[in-house]
Amino acid sequence: QSALTQPASVSGSPGQSITISCTGTSSDVGIFDLVSWYQQYPGKAPRLMIYEVNKRPSGVSNRFSGSKSANTASLTISGLQAEDEADYYCNSYTPSNTYVFGTGTDVTVL
Amino acid sequence: EVQLVESGGGLVQPGGSLRLSCAASGFTFSDLYIDWVRQAPGKGLEWVGRTRNKGNNYDTTYAASVKGRFTISRDDSKNTVYLQMNSLKTEDTAVYYCVRALNFAFDYWGQGTLVTVSS
Numbered sequence: 001q002s003a004l005t006q007p008a009s010v011s012g013s014p015g016q017s018i019t020i021s022c023t024g025t026s027s028d029v030g031i032f033d034l035v036s037w038y039q040q041y042p043g044k045a046p047r048l049m050i051y052e053v054n055k056r057p058s059g060v061s062n063r064f065s066g067s068k069s070a071n072t073a074s075l076t077i078s079g080l081q082a083e084d085e086a087d088y089y090c091n092s093y094t095p096s097n098t099y100v101f102g103t104g105t106d107v108t109v110l
Numbered sequence: 111e112v113q114l115v116e117s118g119g120g121l122v123q124p125g126g127s128l129r130l131s132c133a134a135s136g137f138t139f140s141d142l143y144i145d146w147v148r149q150a151p152g153k154g155l156e157w158v159g160r161t162r163n164k165g166n167n168y169d170t171t172y173a174a175s176v177k178g179r180f181t182i183s184r185d186d187s188k189n190t191v192y193l194q195m196n197s198l199k200t201e202d203t204a205v206y207y208c209v210r211a212l213n214f215a216f217d218y219w220g221q222g223t224l225v226t227v228s229s
Contacts, residue, residue: 051215
């Protein structure tokens, strides 16, 4: 199972919106609405930000939203803030009862 | 408060074995699935495997990269999950996270424990 493809880096100015893509195949992202997104600060454990494509866990800002079209999922951060500077990973469940992560995206707030 | 605390990491030679533990608290452990996720130094996240609950016969699933070498087990009486790692390779060097699985996502993570495979 190959890793899902994410852009290596995305940047934006405070207040802007950015979108991180996560491209898989019809055997992972495209087959189920079971994509999740994680935020990770350096040296820290990841944090769940979105599950089941577009659902936010309690405590996650509504500036974070998710969507999916065919084999590509997306995470949008609106009203970008300095605290959003982190690495972001997507993840998808697969039909073989396994999971695959994305390659990761480094978000920089200019 | 949900907590997952890993232990057992350290330095091991290639071909060696190591067992990691994950002590859970703050939720009904026996009801839920627990997974392991790892992260090599400076690299991305990699899913390692899962143990399901008693209702699903404690069934386990593994990533292809560790299948046949790693074994996940659990002791519901101790709220603990184990990751037995055998035939370790240098490419298994990583921080290993214990994670709670819910709604096909990983909603709580431990702090991680570092495993270094080196001669």
